[in-house]
Structures are given as C-alpha cells and as structure tokens.
Amino acid sequence: MKYKIAVIKGDGIGPEIVDEAIKVLKKMGEKYNHNFEFTEVLAGGIAIDKTGKNLPEETLQVCKESDAVILGAVGGPKWDSLPGNERPEKALLALRKELNLYSNIRPAVMFDILKDTCPLKPEIVEGGMDIVIVRELTGGIYFGKKFTEGNYACDCMEYSKYEIERIAHQAFKIAQSRNKHVTSVDKANVLETSRLWRKTVEEVAKDYPDVKLNHLYVDNAAMQLVVNPKQFDVIVTENMFGDILSDEASMITGSIGLLPSASLGDNNFGMYEPIHGSAPDIAGQGKANPIATILSISMMLKYTFGLQSESDCIENAVKKTLSDGHRTADIARKGEKIITTVEMGNIIVESI
Numbered sequence: 001m002k003y004k005i006a007v008i009k010g011d012g013i014g015p016e017i018v019d020e021a022i023k024v025l026k027k028m029g030e031k032y033n034h035n036f037e038f039t040e041v042l043a044g045g046i047a048i049d050k051t052g053k054n055l056p057e058e059t060l061q062v063c064k065e066s067d068a069v070i071l072g073a074v075g076g077p078k079w080d081s082l083p084g085n086e087r088p089e090k091a092l093l094a095l096r097k098e099l100n101l102y103s104n105i106r107p108a109v110m111f112d113i114l115k116d117t118c119p120l121k122p123e124i125v126e127g128g129m130d131i132v133i134v135r136e137l138t139g140g141i142y143f144g145k146k147f148t149e150g151n152y153a154c155d156c157m158e159y160s161k162y163e164i165e166r167i168a169h170q171a172f173k174i175a176q177s178r179n180k181h182v183t184s185v186d187k188a189n190v191l192e193t194s195r196l197w198r199k200t201v202e203e204v205a206k207d208y209p210d211v212k213l214n215h216l217y218v219d220n221a222a223m224q225l226v227v228n229p230k231q232f233d234v235i236v237t238e239n240m241f242g243d244i245l246s247d248e249a250s251m252i253t254g255s256i257g258l259l260p261s262a263s264l265g266d267n268n269f270g271m272y273e274p275i276h277g278s279a280p281d282i283a284g285q286g287k288a289n290p291i292a293t294i295l296s297i298s299m300m301l302k303y304t305f306g307l308q309s310e311s312d313c314i315e316n317a318v319k320k321t322l323s324d325g326h327r328t329a330d331i332a333r334k335g336e337k338i339i340t341t342v343e344m345g346n347i348i349v350e351s352i
C-alpha cells in the first residue's frame with residue numbers, strides 16, 4: 001500500500017531529527033513492504049528565507065493532499081523580531097487550524113531504563129509515570145483575539161462549548177482504553193473559559209460512566225506532576241496549559257527530547273511532531289535527541305495508518321537501544337559515553 005507523507009523539517013534541529021525519523025520509516029518500509037512516499041515542503045523560518053512567507057500555499061496544499069504530515073520544529077532567534085503574524089511559529093498554528101487538528105495527544109511515559117535520569121526523589125521515580133496529555137490545539141489564548149496598541153497588548157482566551165466537547169470526548173475515549181481516569185485541568189477559580197470547560201467536561205463525562213473524572217486547577221496540577229505523577233492517567237486541558245504541562249512532564253521522563261505527539265482531527269489524518277521546539281542552542285551540533293521524532297513516527301503508523309505491529313516495532317527498537325545503554329547528551333549521566341543524533345538514528349534503524 002502507498003502512504004503519502006508531507007515532510008516539514010523546519011528550523012534549528014528540525015532537519016537533523018526529521019532526517020533520522022525518515023531513515024527509520026524507510027527501514028520500516030523495507031521490512032514490512034510498505035511504500036512510504038515523501039514530499040518535502042517548507043514552513044517556518046526557512047520558508048520565510050526562501051519564499052518570503054512562513055507558510056507558502058504549496059505547503060498547505062501538499063499537506064491537505066497527504067495522508068499524514070511529519071514536522072520537526074519551527075522558529076529561532078533569527079526571526080524573533082518579526083511581527084506576530086509573520087513569525088515562523090505562526091505557520092505551525094496556521095497549519096493546525098487549517099488542517100483542523102484540534103486534538104494533541106502527548107504520551108509521557110517514564111522508561112524503566114531511564115529512571116535514573118529523572119530529577120525527582122527516588123521514591124517518586126519508583127512509582128513511575130505513564131500518562132497521556134490530551135491538549136486542545138486549535139482554540140484558547142493562542143487563537144483568540146489579539147492586538148497591541150502602543151503600550152497596551154491583549155490576548156483573549158476564547159472557547160466554545162463545541163470545542164471543549166470534542167476534546168473531552170477524545171480524552172474519555174483514550175481513558176477507556178487505558179486506566180479509566182480523566183483529570184481535567186483548568187483555572188475555573190478565575191477564568192470564564194475554565195468555568196465553561198469544567199461544566200462541559202462534566203456533561204461529557206456522563207457518556208462515560210466507566211471513567212472516573214476529577215478536576216485540578218492548573219497551578220496545583222503543575223505541582224502534583226512532580227509530587228505524584230503516578231496519580232494521573234489521562235490529563236485533558238486547554239491549549240496553553242497543555243503546552244506547558246507537557247514540557248514539565250517531559251523532564252520527569254528524562255528529557256524533552258523523548259516525548260512525541262500526534263495532532264489529530266476528525267478522520268485518520270494527523271500531523272506528527274516532537275513536543276519540543278527547534279532548540280537553537282544545540283542546532284547543527286549533532287546533540288539533538290531524535291527519539292521524540294522517531295516515536296512520533298510510531299504514533300503515525302498506529303493512529304493514521306492503523307499499523308499497530310509496525311508501531312510497536314519502532315517503540316521496541318527505541319527501548320532496546322536505550323536498554324543497550326546508548327545515550328545522546330540530554331539523557332546521559334556523568335561519565336557515560338555520548339552519541340550523536342545520527343548515531344542514535346542509525347542504532348535504532350539497526351535494532352529494527
């Protein structure tokens with residue numbers, strides 16, 4: 001079968017990590033006899049430099065005509081002084097909105113073999129962590145009305161009941177396939193959008209009587225994540241809270257370079273990207289961990305293409321590579337041998 005994949009490498013470490021993920025996917029194609037067809041398109045800073053636009057029309061068109069999109073990351077200091085709408089990051093938001101990818105699934109799992117890289121107390125680490133953050137991706141403060149007038153600036157957090165309902169359903173369905181527990185995170189003590197969020201999530205919960213629901217304010221949730229991550233199964237939350245909480249959760253697993261994500265809409269189409277950014281501080285140095293992007297490929301095989309065994313194969317190859325002691329700089333302990341981005345990709349390909 002032929003699978004059409006749009007590839008957006010982006011900026012900073014984007015090209016380095018995506019190259020490793022493509023290598024893995026090509027190997028999977030050979031092993032399982034699948035025809036993965038790649039079309040590379042531009043978005044972000046590199047698109048600004050080459051075309052003058054952060055999201056050229058051709059990019060959006062190719063994405064719409066593909067079965068899935070792989071994205072590295074966009075942005076960097078070179079483009080930081082541009083106005084909001086012209087920045088590389090705006091291209092990512094526009095892609096998510098245009099492709100109606102309202103549901104961002106961010107699993108955060110502590111691998112046993114990496115427990116010693118977790119900065120938390122040993123007794124907390126011992127409990128482990130296996131959570132899925134379900135982040136609303138096309139609403140909230142990132143997409144609300146915004147303007148600057150002289151010395152005043154405004155960003156509105158906006159949500160409709162419909163937007164909350166569809167992400168809540170997604171979270172409850174995921175919880176049904178796991179440990180049947182949803183924690184909804186909001187700031188309902190001060191935000192109108194959060195009060196609508198909480199009320200709507202409670203209504204949706206009635207359709208899932210087998211799933212336990214509790215609510216946490218986001219400040220407490222941020223604290224609970226480092227005090228007792230084991231209490232969580234599925235966290236559902238709005239766009240910005242999910243963005244921040246998932247970066248926090250990543251460090252409990254050992255590194256932000258480990259966490260993948262799937263951005264999904266109403267059909268099987270999806271955009272797959274690591275949760276991290278373009279990491280300009282380490283770009284071009286072979287220091288980036290490609291595992292988050294490689295695990296995003298694993299999510300793509302499962303969610304968009306329905307290839308569960310192939311998805312498991314990648315996950316197992318990553319686990320074996322880590323069990324064999326291979327470490328990029330972000331997950332190496334003092335004195336451990338450090339390998340490069342490309343070496344990590346090669347070893348994972350060999351494990352497949």
Ligand SMILES: NC(=O)C1=CN([C@@H]2O[C@H](COP(=O)(O)OP(=O)(O)OC[C@H]3O[C@@H](n4cnc5c(N)ncnc54)[C@H](O)[C@@H]3O)[C@@H](O)[C@H]2O)C=CC1
Nearest residue numbers: 073074075076089256257276277278279281282288289330
């Ligand atoms: N999805 C995307 O395209 C995203 C883009 N950004 C953009 O990326 C740029 C940099 O943002 P930052 O706030 O620095 O966040 P970042 O996630 O790029 O980097 C934060 C820290 O994590 C490290 N890091 C990130 N990915 C890593 C990996 N794979 N392996 C090892 N270490 C890794 C970086 O070296 C840095 O120290 C900004 O322009 C920002 O807007 C930020 C987040 C997401």
Ligand SMILES: CC(C)CC(=O)C(=O)O
Nearest residue numbers: 089090092093142243275
């Ligand atoms: C442009 C940002 C909203 C990207 C980001 O930080 C993310 O999606 O995690």
Ligand SMILES: [Mg+2]
Nearest residue numbers: 243244247275
């Ligand atoms: Mg983020």
